[in-house]
Amino acid sequence: MTSAKNKLLAAAALLLFSGSQAFATGKPAAEKDSTLQKDYILNTMHRVADWQLNAWNTTGFKHNKVDWTNGAAYTGLYALGSMKGNDKYLDFLVKIGNDLNWNTGKDRFMADDYCIxxxxxLLYTKYKDKKMIAPFTLLADSIVAKPHDEGLEWKNRxxxxxxxxxxxxxxxxxxxxYLSTATGDPKYLNIAAKLWWKTTDYLYDNEEHLYFRDxxxxxxxxxxxxxxFxxxxxxxxxGGLVRVLDNMxxxxxxxxxxxxxxxxxxxKIASIQQPDGSWHASLLDPESYPVKETSGTGFYCYSILWGLNHGLLDEKTYWPVAKKAWAALTSSVHPDGMLGYVQRIGAAPDSVDLNSTEVYGVGAFLLSGTQLYQYVSKHPKAW
Structure with missing residues (x-):
């Protein structure tokens, strides 16, 4: 009885101390951010993903199923589908593959056309059905065999x-x-690394730590x-960098x-995040397009959370950046699940608004959400 009474007195003292601290500082006790709760993260991902699936099922595909736009969306759907209890998204992707006979696009050596x-x-790695990678493996062998000796000047297609x-x-x-991981053959990863540095040597600005578009x-x-930029x-x-690292x-x-x-x-990216947690369409001239843009923001949120989950980034520095980015993303989701503020297809900064949406924005959002879910699962006190 005495022990129980002592515990009650200790608890009361703790509450009294907490209240006096709040009174003394003028600040209420910190509340947990509901948007960082696992149930909220998962439910929001479901709303966004289901809106996209419903749009495809009711009005058809705006772009060809093999197109890079959809290919980027599929990456997010796969990430969500790989979480327990979300097999319906994987089933949807397998159906897409079967519809396409597991082929890539017609412009064989254009990266957009083999984004898929x-x-x-990924599906082959999960299901071990050779037909899933047979056509792409033949294409990849052709890519490995090419000399890749042209300059990268933006001309002559x-x-x-x-x-x-x-x-x-x-x-x-x-x-x-991912094909190297699926097949166990490092030659595909090795050519990817070689060509990555070729592009980087031409388009990366060492002073700004950013890439020119072309x-x-x-x-x-x-x-x-x-x-x-x-x-x-x-x-x-x-987004591409962390996915290559995932397989390296x-x-x-x-x-x-x-x-x-x-x-x-x-x-660099963390240093130019906007006060609302987003990044605008133009990284170094945010006032020219003074509205958040969610496809870029989604990929930044994803890549930062990936780095936190893999121990490559300092949590004290980057976790606040990721939290603010997630807040900017979730506040862009319509009640029906449509993701807004996604810049249309283009090659440069452009205007955007609440009703702007595109499938690749959905992909980036879902990649972010799955990484965030992993992070808060491992760091329950972080938020």
């Missing part, structure tokens, strides 16, 4: 032969890297006189170089 190879390799634009770094090297932007300037373009790069062994000769690039870029 990521999905094929170079994009059909080389990774001459920064978006390609989400489309091409990722597909090849060679035609090397000398362009924004209204404020700064260089033109497109938010989603650099989002494609960071710790002892790979390029691993440290990739990690160094990743950390340099993330430091």
């Amino acid at each position: 190879g990521q999905m094929y390799s 170079i994009q059909s032969r080389e990774w001459a634009w920064c978006d390609a770094l989400f489309m091409g090297p990722t597909a090849l890297s 060679g035609s932007y090397l000398q362009k300037k924004e209204k404020n006189g700064k260089k033109v 497109w938010s989603r373009g650099n989002g494609w790069v960071l 062994p710790a002892n790979h000769p390029d691993r440290k170089k990739f990690e160094a690039l990743y950390k340099d870029m993330e430091a």
Whole structure:
């Protein structure tokens, strides 16, 4: 009885102390952010994913099923589908693959047209059905065999032969890297690394730690006189970078170089996050497009959380950045699950509003959500 009474007195003293502290500081006791609760994260992902599936099922595919736009969306659906109890999303992706006979696009050597190879390799890794990667493996063998000796100047449809634009770094090297994991053959990852650095040597700005979209932007300037660095373009790069790292062994000769690039870029990205947690369409001239943009923001949120989950980023520095980015993303979801503020297809910063949406934005959102779910599961006190 005495022990129970002492416990009650101790609890009462703790409450009294907490209340007096709040009174003394003028601040209420900290409340947990409901948007970081696991149930909220999962339910929001379901709403966004189900809205997209419903749109495809009711009005049809706006873009060809094999298109890069959908290929980016499939990456997020796969990530969500890999979480326990979400098999319906994987079933949907398998149906897409069967509808396409597991083929890539018609422009065989253009990275956009084999972005979908990521999905094929991931599904093969899960289900071990050879038909899922047979056509893409033949294409990948052709990519490995090519000389890749052209310059990357933006002319003569170079994009059909080389990774001459920064978006390609989400489309091409990722597909090849996942194929290495699926087949156990390192040659696909090795060519991905080789071509990654070729593109980086041409498009990466070592002073700003950002990528130009393509060679035609090397000398362009924004209204404020700064260089033109497109938010989603650099989002494609960071999203692609962590997905390549996901498939790169710790002892790979390029691993440290990739990690160094990743950390340099993330430091820059964190330094230019907007007060509302987002990034605007133009990274260095946010006032020219003074509204949040959720496809770039989604890929940044994803890549930062990936780095936190893999121990590559400092939690004290980057967890607040990730939390603010997630808040910017979730506040862009309509009541019916449509994700707004997604910049339309393009190659440069452009305007956006609440009703702007596209499938690749959904992919980035779902990739972010799955990484966040992992993080809060491992760090229950972080929020």
